[in-house]
Amino acid sequence: MNWHNALTQILKIKYPLVQAPMLGVSTPEMVAAVSNEGGLGSLPVGLQSPEKTRELIIKTKTLTDKPFAVNLFAHDIPTIEPTQTQAIQEQLMRISEKYGVAYTPVDLTQIRHFSYQEQLDVLIEEKIPVVSFTFGVLDQPSIERLHAHGMILIGTATSVREAVYLENIGIDIITAQGIxxxxxxxxxxxxxxxxxxxxxxxxxxxxxxxxxxxxxxxGITDPRAFKAAMILGAQGVQVGTAFIGSDESLAITPYKEQLRKSQDTDTVLTRAFSGRWARGIRNSFHDEIQQLSLEYPAYPILNTLTAPIRIASQKQGNTQLTTLWAGQSAAMATQKSSAEILRSLIIGVEQITT
Ligand SMILES: Cc1cc2nc3c(=O)[nH]c(=O)nc-3n(C[C@H](O)[C@H](O)[C@H](O)COP(=O)(O)O)c2cc1C
Structure with a gap:
């Protein structure tokens, strides 16, 4: 099967399959495995310091000499609203006591939220060929700067208006993200x-x-969905949930198990963990926060406030107070190596004859 198209040509890859950047799940090993197999691995570095960003890039480069993307969060950094943060900290304390998971309140004055602008020098110095972003748009000087260094830019759109907006500001590839x-x-x-x-x-x-x-x-976790997306006019697919269960994933084993046991109706859209809408498998934390009529601090402030309880929950192997991000096709995800997951998608599409 001839996989060559405009997207594979621009990205210099063999197969039009991008492993979705998944902060907290994707590792340099996952990114390199996908790129080595002919797809495009994506390294998530949203919210990371420039030093950590460089460390992750260098680690990935030791594992592959193929192109991979680096993924940024392009949101604004909001101001902290003390009354909002205090109300949520009190609730986090209550929930942690109820479920027996440790919670140390976060002192936001000690937390530094890094902007994507602070990461650009590293991306340029490391000669990253592809930069993807989400949660917003890169500002015009950043777009021009990255383009001047020959970088391909991929932006995320959840509506036609957003897609047209991205095209108008000069973004090279548009990811259409379905609900x-x-x-x-x-x-x-x-x-x-x-x-x-x-x-x-x-x-x-x-x-x-x-x-x-x-x-x-x-929702692209199996070859039929991949093929359908190409028939609908996509030049390629970006696959996330299918890689959560992979050997190279940071997901704790009970999270992978939850995916395996999940049903089509198990995921919900929630703002409870981070202040931004996200889809994951419903759990106690979602339900506890959802039933309160709290105003959520903006992303990434709520994300930072809930981090200690999520980390403590994960350390206990407890899936009830941590994020279980997953798409609606979670039940179809498998537990294999990232390379095998990519290969089975590619071979599966090649075997579809109709
Ligand atoms: C666990 C998880 C973490 C994610 N983190 C990011 C991220 O850091 N950056 C990003 O652009 N998208 C992120 N996404 C969204 C993916 O880029 C992509 O839109 C989504 O995974 C596609 O749907 P699917 O999960 O059904 O394959 C994440 C998705 C998941 C499941």
């Missing part, structure tokens, strides 16, 4: 209700609205 997708919504135009468009509706509309190559993201 099925696991993890955070990439939504960045907030003057209308959260777009909740399924990929089968969103994808052809985005493809018709923009001239740039489009990547399809959301």
């Amino acid at each position: 099925e997708a696991g993890g955070h919504r990439g939504t960045f135009l907030f003057d209308e209700p959260l777009p909740q468009i399924g990929l089968i509706s969103l994808l052809p509309q985005v493809v018709d609205a923009v001239k740039r190559p489009v990547l399809a993201a959301g």
Whole structure:
């Protein structure tokens, strides 16, 4: 089967399959395995310091000489609202006591939230060929700077309007993220209700609205969905949840087990963990926060506040107070190596004859 198209040409890859960046799940080993197999691995570095960003890039480079993408979070850094943060800290304390998971309140004055602008020098110095971003848009000087260094830019859109916006500011490839997708919504135009468009509706509309190559993201865990996305006009797919169960994933074993046992109805959209809408398997933390009428501190402040309880929960192997980000096709995810997951998707598409 001839996989060559505009996307594989621009990204210099063999197969039009991008491993989705998944902060907290993707590792340099996962990224390198996918790139070595002919896909495009994506290294998530959102919220990381420039030093940590460089460390992760260098580690990935020791494992592959193939191209891989680095993924940034392009949100604004919000100001801290003390009354909001105090109310949520009190609730986190209550929940931690109820479930027997340690929680040390976060002193936000001691926390530094890094912006993507602070990471750009590292990306340029390390000659990263592809930069993807979500949660917002890169500012114009950053776009021009990265383009001047020959970098290909991939942005995330959850509506046709967002896709056209990305094209108009010069983004090279657009990821259309359907509502099925696991993890955070990439939504960045907030003057209308959260777009909740399924990929089968969103994808052809985005493809018709923009001239740039489009990547399809959301619910692609098996070859039929991959093939369907290509028929709907995608030039490639971005696959996240399918890699959570992989050998190279940071997901704790009970998280992988939850995926395996999950059903189509088990995921929910929630802002409870981070302040931004995200899809994951419903658990006690979601339910506890959901029933309170709290105003959520903006991302990434709530994310920082909930970090200690999530980390403590993971250390105990407890899936009830941590994020279980996953898409609506979670039940179809398998536990294999990242290379095998990629190969089975590719071979599966090649075997579809109709
Ligand atoms: C655990 C997890 C973490 C994610 N983290 C990121 C991230 O750091 N950056 C990003 O651009 N997208 C992130 N996403 C969203 C993915 O890029 C992609 O849109 C999504 O995984 C596609 O849907 P699927 O999970 O059904 O394959 C994450 C998704 C998951 C499941």
